[in-house]
Amino acid sequence: MSVAEKVYRLKRFISENPALANIPVAVVGGRAITLTEAVSMLERGIMVSEVVAKLQSLGLDDEEELWALAERFWQEVASARPGISIYSLGGYIPAMSPAEALAHIRARDEVGKRLVQMYASLLEYIRMRSGA
Amino acid sequence: MPRLSVATVTRPDSDTATRLASLAVGSAVAYMRSRQIDVEDLASSRATRSSVVSSLTGRDPALFIGVGHGSASVFTGQNQEKIFWKCNCRELAGRVTFLLSCLTGRELGPDIVSKGGRCYMGYNEEFIWVQERAVNPLEDRLGRPFFEPVLEICKRLADGETAGRAFRASIDKWNYWIDYWSRQRDPVAAVVVMMLKWDRDAQVLYGDENAVAAQPAPPAVTVAWATTAVAMALTPLIIPLSTSIYEEASKSGAKM
Numbered sequence: 001m002s003v004a005e006k007v008y009r010l011k012r013f014i015s016e017n018p019a020l021a022n023i024p025v026a027v028v029g030g031r032a033i034t035l036t037e038a039v040s041m042l043e044r045g046i047m048v049s050e051v052v053a054k055l056q057s058l059g060l061d062d063e064e065e066l067w068a069l070a071e072r073f074w075q076e077v078a079s080a081r082p083g084i085s086i087y088s089l090g091g092y093i094p095a096m097s098p099a100e101a102l103a104h105i106r107a108r109d110e111v112g113k114r115l116v117q118m119y120a121s122l123l124e125y126i127r128m129r130s131g132a
Numbered sequence: 133m134p135r136l137s138v139a140t141v142t143r144p145d146s147d148t149a150t151r152l153a154s155l156a157v158g159s160a161v162a163y164m165r166s167r168q169i170d171v172e173d174l175a176s177s178r179a180t181r182s183s184v185v186s187s188l189t190g191r192d193p194a195l196f197i198g199v200g201h202g203s204a205s206v207f208t209g210q211n212q213e214k215i216f217w218k219c220n221c222r223e224l225a226g227r228v229t230f231l232l233s234c235l236t237g238r239e240l241g242p243d244i245v246s247k248g249g250r251c252y253m254g255y256n257e258e259f260i261w262v263q264e265r266a267v268n269p270l271e272d273r274l275g276r277p278f279f280e281p282v283l284e285i286c287k288r289l290a291d292g293e294t295a296g297r298a299f300r301a302s303i304d305k306w307n308y309w310i311d312y313w314s315r316q317r318d319p320v321a322a323v324v325v326m327m328l329k330w331d332r333d334a335q336v337l338y339g340d341e342n343a344v345a346a347q348p349a350p351p352a353v354t355v356a357w358a359t360t361a362v363a364m365a366l367t368p369l370i371i372p373l374s375t376s377i378y379e380e381a382s383k384s385g386a387k388m
Contacts, residue, residue, distance in 0.1 A: 017314040019321030080319035087149040090234035090258045122326040
């Protein structure tokens with residue numbers, strides 16, 4: 001697939017799924033980037049081969065990268081919407097705030113692992129649907 | 133043989149998560165009653181093993197719906213008291229079971245079916261959701277999409293549809309809300325999409341997809357025929373009444 005085709009597909013996915021346009025999906029050059037940023041980098045010819053390679057896996061083939069992406073994601077949620085509450089019928093964690101979710105990820109405890117798995121599932125969904 | 137159109141529901145409320153989930157499932161209880169389902173609603177402190185077992189053995193319902201914390205092999209009630217666990221769920225034999233609980237789809241669900249349960253629906257991962265306010269999730273902008281698919285299962289079963297159809301209707305609801313929230317620009321939308329997708333993918337059905345828990349709802353045509361029959365029966369009364377009104381008006385000189 002050419003870079004132009006990749007950009008076209010990503011733009012279409014972003015326009016159809018704006019909710020997922022600005023979440024961290026890959027680490028490029030030591031920085032977590034979003035789909036919107038990835039498109040911008042491809043269009044401007046910045047680190048094209050690395051961006052293309054990262055878009056194929058979206059952090060799913062690197063556990064450390066996945067933890068970093070999930071941490072960044074919850075950091076942004078904790079900043080943008082600190083007042084929402086997360087509930088589960090799992091017993092061990094019946095309620096938590098985004099800040100507490102972030103703390104679990106940073107502590108790399110059992111709850112943090114489940115949150116990272118959940119984020120990996122979202123990235124897999126994006127990877128499958130974006131066709132990038 | 134478990135009795136169709138009879139149901140037992142447990143709705144514990146000993147912590148915020150169970151309280152909120154039980155509030156939402158309360159809407160399902162109301163719906164079931166509106167459909168003439170005989171429901172024993174074991175809410176709050178009645179959501180215990182002894183009450184559940186007593187209800188199941190005494191009333192022999194075709195449907196059991198349980199809200200509660202769970203693990204792979206355990207389903208709990210009020211204050212996380214164990215209600216069913218792996219190798220201790222024979223009371224569900226012959227029944228349609230739906231557990232709104234985390235993880236029971238991994239071990240307990242298959243065990244329920246292997247011990248004679250008609251079918252089991254539940255979740256093989258954590259059932260997780262997000263809300264803006266600690267109110268009935270159906271009244272919360274973020275909570276509603278997580279519980280409409282849950283209620284869809286309850287409603288369809290109450291309408292006499294098969295477990296398989298109820299399950300698929302629920303998946304359709306999940307997909308509707310995933311698409312809806314994917315199109316939103318709200319900063320919280322990605323969290324909602326992530327969790328909706330997680331819950332949808334965790335929802336499982338084991339056992340007989342053709343199992344039913346209630347008498348089928350009367351088809352719409354029956355209602356139409358009934359309405360027509362009532363109208364026809366009343367026609368002789370309506371025409372003389374109209375005539376007498378006309379006559380009264382004529383006598384008084386009014387123009388009709």
